[in-house]
Amino acid sequence: MKMCGIRPLLRLGAAALLCTFCVAPVRPVQAAVWLTFPESWDVGQAFAVSVTADTDYKDPVITWQGRKVTLDVEQGGAGKISYGLLGSDIRRIKPGNYPILFEFTQGKQRYHIKGNMTLNPKKYPSEKLKVASRMVNPSKKSLPRIKKESQITGVALRTMTAKRKWTTPPGFPLSRMHITSHYGFHRIFNGQPRAPHAATDLRAAVGTAVRAPFAGTVILTGNHYYAGKSIYVDSGNGVITVFFHLSQIKVKKGDRVARGQLIARSGDTGRITGPHLHYGLNLAGQFVDPMPLFETSVTNLLKKGRQMKVLD
Numbered sequence: 001m002k003m004c005g006i007r008p009l010l011r012l013g014a015a016a017l018l019c020t021f022c023v024a025p026v027r028p029v030q031a032a033v034w035l036t037f038p039e040s041w042d043v044g045q046a047f048a049v050s051v052t053a054d055t056d057y058k059d060p061v062i063t064w065q066g067r068k069v070t071l072d073v074e075q076g077g078a079g080k081i082s083y084g085l086l087g088s089d090i091r092r093i094k095p096g097n098y099p100i101l102f103e104f105t106q107g108k109q110r111y112h113i114k115g116n117m118t119l120n121p122k123k124y125p126s127e128k129l130k131v132a133s134r135m136v137n138p139s140k141k142s143l144p145r146i147k148k149e150s151q152i153t154g155v156a157l158r159t160m161t162a163k164r165k166w167t168t169p170p171g172f173p174l175s176r177m178h179i180t181s182h183y184g185f186h187r188i189f190n191g192q193p194r195a196p197h198a199a200t201d202l203r204a205a206v207g208t209a210v211r212a213p214f215a216g217t218v219i220l221t222g223n224h225y226y227a228g229k230s231i232y233v234d235s236g237n238g239v240i241t242v243f244f245h246l247s248q249i250k251v252k253k254g255d256r257v258a259r260g261q262l263i264a265r266s267g268d269t270g271r272i273t274g275p276h277l278h279y280g281l282n283l284a285g286q287f288v289d290p291m292p293l294f295e296t297s298v299t300n301l302l303k304k305g306r307q308m309k310v311l312d
């Protein structure tokens with residue numbers, strides 16, 4: 001295939017790059033552009049990607065797992081840089097090879113560059129839980145409510161804003177972080193298997209202060225059948241945090257929140273076995289394990305990726 005001026009610096013196994021846009025007969029004005037993404041990563045875990053260039057580029061977009069992720073362009077890296085945080089939801093994505101598509105505009109040309117990533121299997125344990133039987137098999141009467149709430153939260157989780165408001169590591173949502181149920185736990189409610197846990201449960205007495213781990217904008221609050229009183233915060237580039245089973249919500253839809261701002265008091269509303277905070281991290285539609293990010297940064301995650309020069 002003709003490579004139209006896009007030459008991969010490295011062609012290594014699953015991470016080989018391929019230009020999919022080959023129409024320009026005249027080589028456009030261009031400067032060096034590098035893409036960074038991991039060659040392989042564990043399913044359920046967050047990973048970082050970046051685009052960086054020594055000159056201006058516009059409208060960077062990454063397509064991952066069927067979703068277009070709009071990135072910001074900031075000063076840094078080789079001159080300009082765009083950061084992305086992506087991942088895979090253990091409930092929806094199987095280990096295997098997946099395409100990752102980078103797009104950006106430089107000069108008058110839109111570039112489309114396709115890479116491949118391998119998602120490795122990762123073992124998550126299982127746990128047995130006892131809850132009120134109406135919460136395992138909801139009554140027929142509750143089904144329309146559950147369906148409506150799932151539509152509303154689905155729309156919120158499709159929010160995509162270009163401005164990056166997230167920074168890493170995030171702040172802690174609770175001042176004491178004691179995990180009671182890990183991400184990925186295969187859950188057996190009253191003897192019946194259900195989808196794995198897509199968040200982390202943290203021990204919290206009713207009334208404990210809940211703080212926003214990232215700056216962002218409140219995109220949804222509600223009192224839902226399973227989640228109880230809940231908050232969804234958009235921090236840009238598809239990074240959305242969720243807080244369930246609250247007793248008090250201190251923000252409303254449209255509010256801007258700062259990193260570390262008190263947004264709620266924890267509680268015991270919705271499907272629970274006892275008071276706790278259910279803290280979820282959604283990356284472009286994928287709920288990932290939120291915990292490892294507390295101990296690292298996007299810069300450190302990028303070091304585990306492969307940097308490739310795609311234009312020069």
Ligand SMILES: [Zn+2]
Binds near residue numbers: 181199200277279
């Ligand atoms: Zn939970």
